[in-house]
Amino acid sequence: MTDTKLYEEKMNKTLDNLAGEYDTIRAGRANPHVLDRIRVDYYGTPTPIQQVGNVSVPEPRMLLIQPWDKSLLKAVEKAILTSDLGINPTNDGSVIRLVFPELTEERRKELSKDVKKKGENAKVAIRNIRRDANDTFKKMEKAGDISEDDLDEATEKIQKLTDKMIEKVDKAIESKTKEIMTV
Numbered sequence: 001m002t003d004t005k006l007y008e009e010k011m012n013k014t015l016d017n018l019a020g021e022y023d024t025i026r027a028g029r030a031n032p033h034v035l036d037r038i039r040v041d042y043y044g045t046p047t048p049i050q051q052v053g054n055v056s057v058p059e060p061r062m063l064l065i066q067p068w069d070k071s072l073l074k075a076v077e078k079a080i081l082t083s084d085l086g087i088n089p090t091n092d093g094s095v096i097r098l099v100f101p102e103l104t105e106e107r108r109k110e111l112s113k114d115v116k117k118k119g120e121n122a123k124v125a126i127r128n129i130r131r132d133a134n135d136t137f138k139k140m141e142k143a144g145d146i147s148e149d150d151l152d153e154a155t156e157k158i159q160k161l162t163d164k165m166i167e168k169v170d171k172a173i174e175s176k177t178k179e180i181m182t183v
Contacts, residue, residue: 004157007133011126011165018122018169022176025111030063030100032056040072040079049076063098070094103180111180119173123166130162 023033032055039046049055053067053076067076073091080089080098090097103111134155141151 004133004154004161007129007158008161010129011161014122014125014129015165015168015172018118018172021118022115022172025115025176025180030057030059030061030098032063034085035063035065035080038079038083038085040075042072042075049079052076061100061102063100065089065096065098066094067096108180112177115173115176115180119169122169126162126165126169130158133158 020036023031024036025034032050035049035055038049040049040052041047042052049065052069052072053065056064056066058064065076067073073093073096076096077089077091080087080096085098087098087100090099137146137151137154137158140146141148146154
């Protein structure tokens with residue numbers, strides 16, 4: 001009997017990765033996850049902002065970054081400025097404030113396209129996993145490890161799994177787009 005667990009795990013990792021990417025896309029509200037990919041030069045080591053200070057959301061459209069080491073203020077500010085976040089940090093000597101402006105209609109549409117593109121990439125990754133699984137099952141059948149009936153059953157199982165995962169991706173695209181387009 002063929003096992004599809006490995007491929008299901010790979011597909012779930014693809015979904016988790018997509019969710020992580022969606023967390024970094026900002027929709028009108030301040031979300032600390034937009035800082036996840038930004039690294040600060042901490043004594044020569046690229047370090048995530050969350051590991052060099054406290055990140056809080058005092059207001060719906062503001063992030064407050066309070067580095068534990070005040071000497072890092074400039075480094076944190078520089079990391080944010082050189083990132084693709086598109087927000088100018090305000091440094092008052094002890095904390096850094098990031099004020100998120102309301103998204104324009106144009107920017108919302110741009111972000112929606114980005115969400116769709118990331119979703120399509122996830123679907124392609126899932127389909128590639130399906131193809132790899134089917135190739136593996138065909139090789140097993142050629143080698144005589146499984147019967148033709150087992151091959152048919154395994155490919156059907158993988159197809160159902162693929163359909164289920166693609167449906168989840170579509171739902172994720174839909175909900176993130178809705179979140180972005182809500183004013």
